Amino acid sequence: MELITVFKALSNEIRVNILIWLKEPRLHFPAEELQDYDPKLGVCVSDIKKKAGLSASTTSDYLSLLQKCGLVDATRVGQWTYYKRNEKAMATLNKMIRETF
Amino acid sequence: MELITVFKALSNEIRVNILIWLKEPRLHFPAEELQDYDPKLGVCVSDIKKKAGLSASTTSDYLSLLQKCGLVDATRVGQWTYYKRNEKAMATLNKMIRETF
DNA sequence: TCTGCATTTCGGAAAATACCGATATATTTG
DNA sequence: CAAATATATCGGTATTTTCCGAAATGCAGA
Numbered sequence: 001m002e003l004i005t006v007f008k009a010l011s012n013e014i015r016v017n018i019l020i021w022l023k024e025p026r027l028h029f030p031a032e033e034l035q036d037y038d039p040k041l042g043v044c045v046s047d048i049k050k051k052a053g054l055s056a057s058t059t060s061d062y063l064s065l066l067q068k069c070g071l072v073d074a075t076r077v078g079q080w081t082y083y084k085r086n087e088k089a090m091a092t093l094n095k096m097i098r099e100t101f
Numbered sequence: 102m103e104l105i106t107v108f109k110a111l112s113n114e115i116r117v118n119i120l121i122w123l124k125e126p127r128l129h130f131p132a133e134e135l136q137d138y139d140p141k142l143g144v145c146v147s148d149i150k151k152k153a154g155l156s157a158s159t160t161s162d163y164l165s166l167l168q169k170c171g172l173v174d175a176t177r178v179g180q181w182t183y184y185k186r187n188e189k190a191m192a193t194l195n196k197m198i199r200e201t202f
Numbered sequence: 203t204c205t206g207c208a209t210t211t212c213g214g215a216a217a218a219t220a221c222c223g224a225t226a227t228a229t230t231t232g
Numbered sequence: 233c234a235a236a237t238a239t240a241t242c243g244g245t246a247t248t249t250t251c252c253g254a255a256a257t258g259c260a261g262a
Contacts (some may be wrong), residue, residue: 057253058251059209
């Protein structure tokens with residue numbers, strides 16, 4: 001995991017929020033508003049897009065940026081892509097920060 | 102402490118290095134090369150500039166950016182400005198990251 | 203196959219950041 | 233005061249990031 005790359009990903013409020021939302025999807029994405037949700041797979045792009053108030057393209061960009069630096073995992077199921085936090089990576093990040101600084 | 106602001110400060114390799122160097126100044130700034138060093142006050146701009154390989158203006162910019170977000174403290178003594186890590190702020194940062202994510 | 207929906211990719215305009223040199227300010231010293 | 237040194241500030245150019253709309257891709261149902 002590249003610390004600088006991760007910090008770049010985290011220096012945007014919406015991307016940080018996405019990570020917070022994905023920590024407890026049921027809490028941040030009320031069931032009745034959820035287009036699609038699978039606890040195993042995560043939340044789909046449209047729902048994140050709606051909550052973030054971004055265009056589809058920006059939402060997709062942000063999510064793939066978070067994925068590229070390992071903080072979330074993506075699973076494509078049919079026409080949907082589900083994103084969920086990579087909890088192991090989040091723990092590694094915390095550890096790296098603690099050890100580096 | 103504004104998490105996003107801190108992440109922006111940390112998304113530059115040289116600024117991250119400065120924080121690492123200032124963690125153990127004696128280790129990263131050999132005594133014979135040190136123009137000036139006071140364990141209480143920290144390391145002066147010229148020494149950081151030399152080690153970072155940056156211009157004086159950029160070094161000053163970077164240090165004041167780190168200071169603005171609270172990660173280092175500056176002390177002016179005569180014509181020198183000494184910078185040192187704010188260990189309390191570093192601990193707070195770790196705590197915030199742990200709690201937020 | 204045609205249509206529609208979810209998502210990604212692409213190209214670009216606007217804003218932010220990186221980093222410098224020139225200049226200004228403060229301090230020390232002769 | 234004048235010269236030298238350390239640092240800060242300013243202005244600008246080059247690069248990166250932000251965020252969008254249009255177009256492309258992939259999948260599902262009629």
